[in-house]
Amino acid sequence: MAGDQATHRGHLVGKTAASASNDPKNRLIPVVREKKDPVTNRHKYEITACHHAHFACPSGPGRTWTAMNNSIAHHHQDSDLFGLLYGFRFRPGESGQEIGSVAALDYLQNPTDSNDFIWLHLNLSHAACERWMKTQLELPEEFFEALHEGSRSTRIEHVDATLLAVVNDVVFDFNRLSTDISTLWVCARQRLLITARLQPLRSVDKLRSSVKRGEQFDSPLELLAHLLSDQGEVLTQFLRKTSVNVDRIEDQLLSQRLSNNRSELGAMRRVLVRLQRLLALEPGSLMRLLHRPPQWLREQDVQALRQSIEESSLVINDLTALGERIKLLQEEIAANLNEQSSRTLFTLTVVTVLALPINIVAGFFGMNVGGVPLATDPEGFWILVALVATFTLVAGRWAFRKRGDY
Secondary structure, eight states: OHHHHHHHHHHHHHHHHHHHHTOTTOOEEEEEEEEEOTTTOOEEEEEEEEEGGGGSSOOSSSEEEOOSOHHHHHHIIIIIIHOEEEEEEEOTTSOOEEEOHHHHHHHHHSOOSSSOEEEEEEETTSTTHHHHHHHHTOOOHHHHHHHHOSOOOOEEEEETTEEEEEEEEEBOOSSSOOOOEEEEEEEEETTEEEEEESSOBHHHHHHHHHHHTTOOOSSHHHHHHHHHHHHHHHHHHHHHHHHHHHHHHHHHHHTTOOSSHHHHHHHHHHHHHHHHHHHSOOHHHHHHHHHSOOTTOOHHHHHHHHHHHHHHHHHHHHHHHHHHHHHHHHHHHHHHHHHHHHHHHHHHHHHHHHHHHHHHHHHHHTOOSSOOTTSSOTTHHHHHHHHHHHHHHHHHHHHHHTGGGO
16 A cells, blocks of 8 residues: 555656656746654655756655645745735736736846736735845835835825835725725836735725726726726725715604714714825825826826826715715704703703792691691681692793793
8 A cells, every 4th residue: 555655656756747847947836745753753744845847856855746736836836935916917908917926027037128017916914025025026115115104195106217106995805895994005117016915905806806807908007097996986885885874864863763873973974084084195296296207107197097086086075075964964963962951951940940839838837846827727728729829830930931942
């Protein structure tokens, strides 16, 4: 049985080595190594990156064989080793073609004279991602400073021949339209677009879906403009959902059936203010970019960027208008609550005033002392009733005369 396993593993090694000899690029792929622990006498397995040629003569003890097909190996190398989530290469007149980190590095190290460009989307939560960007992508230092700075307001800046953008976007959630915000860092050059994030973002996922559907893009800035437009669509969906809730609360307010809507309005207003503060573009950096764009930007790219920014500004204005509407509803609800409190206080005042004469009379005539008036008078009880009724009518008239003030 052991001989059959060794023969099978040797067959896998020989087959992998043969496939490596036909690969001119001799690229790295992940492999599984089996090792035997001399202390515990147990077999251990580990995944390492290795050239195809190394399968024919593995170094050191242990036996090596492939454990994945080419697609799984390619995904493991791109995602686990470098933090690359996905990449696309765009050629004029063609839809984007998905590429891996090996093809991306080959493109960056051996540029062609054509007008194609690539888009790489990276995962910053990967430990090796930032180091890989510094060593392989030759990005400006301002990009890495933006990754660690405290201010994360949405902005687009022109640094030398590079566009740097910090875009705040809604976190992607499969089950609901999330209101959590995360940051996307963008670096755009003439033939390269780099996007990096810590959490999955909804607008980036929409952009990737557009590329997958075959939509054509002619420049990195066109991708960035499409990303901003997708962000506006996500915000529009959130605005529709929030507007429906505000309409429902307004209907309840008009029908006098309010319950705990005041706290719900406060929560919605806080979310709107946070979205408005984080998603609105800085006007200063935007004006500088539009007036002095990089030389490699085409006129149609600048127009597309301006149009997408105007659409985003309209959505931000809708956010502001909805926030003001919620503020007015909060003020109206607060006024209604104050009115209810005033009416309750008035009712308590009337009850107190009406009960005051009888309490005074009962207090005086209920004393257990001698000399109480009308104690021996057979009509004394009715005299006191008339006296109390008179004072009560006078007090009631005075109290209800103030009713109009409430």
